Amino acid sequence: MIENLIKDLQSRFGESNIKVYDGSKQDTLTIDLSVLLELCHYLRDNELYYFDFLANITAVDYHPDNRFALVYNLASLVYQTQLSLRVELSVENRDKDNLPEVPSISRIWRTADWHEREAFDLMGIYFTGHSDLRRILLPDDWEGFPLRKDYEDADSYHGIPIKGE
Template identity: 75%
Template sequence: MIDKLLQDLQNKFGESIHAVEGAKQATLIVSSSILVELSKYLRDSSAYYYDFLANITAVDYYPENRFALVYNLTSLPYQTQLTIRVELPVTNREENNLPEVPSVSSIWRTADWHEREAYDLMGIYFTDHPDLRRILLPDDWEGFPLRKDYEDAEYYHGIPIKGE
């Protein structure tokens, strides 16, 4: 299945799409520049109909200056699953230099909350997201706690938060 899908997508979107060799589940690596168009095609194509975005997971490759997003798609009518991975290199890991990727919340409504969680905890910025703000932490929280280089704060508004 992955070979036919890969060939179809490469014909439509170019050679920038690659399959992960030896993966237990069909996995494609794609560029963030084609993510939205590719997602629409995978959702709307009668050959694939990936109508459900089950999850988005953010990955931190610290100490490297790169992140990745992993999208788990399901076609409920065809009972198939597909994983898409988008690599996000950054020049540095500073808080004002967040990796960016376009939002797919206009394609799958579940992306709204998944993208907010990835933003809140990992610091991935989703362009064109309708309401990108923290979802689990207070608005004034500093840093992104799931990054591997995150250092726990000792106090929050004068209250000790670091347990011994």
């Protein structure tokens, strides 16, 4: 199925926008950010593929290159198939606060709501169009993004020491 899927997606969205990613044991496609929303709709709604479940979104920090990637793990419960989509976010994909920026897919798969909030909270990736993008694990006034490789632990939070000796 994956060979036919790749051919279909490349003909529909352009060969330069869909590439096979070789760094994974699972079927993974690197896709261009410009086709993310349309491609996700297509994968969900096309009866040949019917990727009806978004299992996870993982954010990756490639410090010191100052770039990030998002990996979307999709599943078709009907067809018992899985697929990962990988989107690279370059320095050009930044919002006004210098956060990497990507469109939200939470209107396509509702499970994306919490996954995107977690990636925002811990990695500082901004999801445009998300209906409730705010911290989910850390306090609202927390400074920085703890899963980034360049993150430095604060000595204290509201006067409470948090750095171990």
